Amino acid sequence: MRWISGTSPASVVLISCTSASRRSVRTLIPERIKDAKRNLRRSGKHQGGGRHFGQANGHGRARELIPDPDEQAALADIVVLRAEGKLLMAIRDTMRARGFQISHQLVANTLQRHAARRGRARYGSRMFCTTP
Numbered sequence: 001m002r003w004i005s006g007t008s009p010a011s012v013v014l015i016s017c018t019s020a021s022r023r024s025v026r027t028l029i030p031e032r033i034k035d036a037k038r039n040l041r042r043s044g045k046h047q048g049g050g051r052h053f054g055q056a057n058g059h060g061r062a063r064e065l066i067p068d069p070d071e072q073a074a075l076a077d078i079v080v081l082r083a084e085g086k087l088l089m090a091i092r093d094t095m096r097a098r099g100f101q102i103s104h105q106l107v108a109n110t111l112q113r114h115a116a117r118r119g120r121a122r123y124g125s126r127m128f129c130t131t132p
Contacts, residue, residue, distance in 0.1 A: 044064075053110055074098065074100055091107045
């Protein structure tokens with residue numbers, strides 16, 4: 001049982017080899033994660049995390065985001081209400097009355113994404129003003 005205690009030459013070699021292989025595997029993990037994320041991006045698949053309002057997770061292991069028709073209609077209404085000059089809190093209240101559990105911050109983020117897609121400036125720190 002001397003080899004278990006780490007005092008025999010064989011146990012020292014075994015422990016050294018085991019720790020070296022564990023170290024090399026630990027250095028490969030970040031590279032494997034980067035490769036997996038790069039492959040997901042190239043194939044246009046969802047990498048996890050939260051989904052945007054207006055999208056739903058696809059079924060199975062496809063990792064695709066598909067448009068949610070109800071939320072897409074609500075998104076269009078959010079943009080129209082903001083164009084009419086409604087405040088973020090008023091838009092939130094309108095959407096909550098329709099059954100969507102959203103916050104004013106989600107309304108602001110949605111409007112920012114919409115503006116970015118349209119090539120307009122972001123709302124920035126003036127997102128609580130009365131004019132869009």
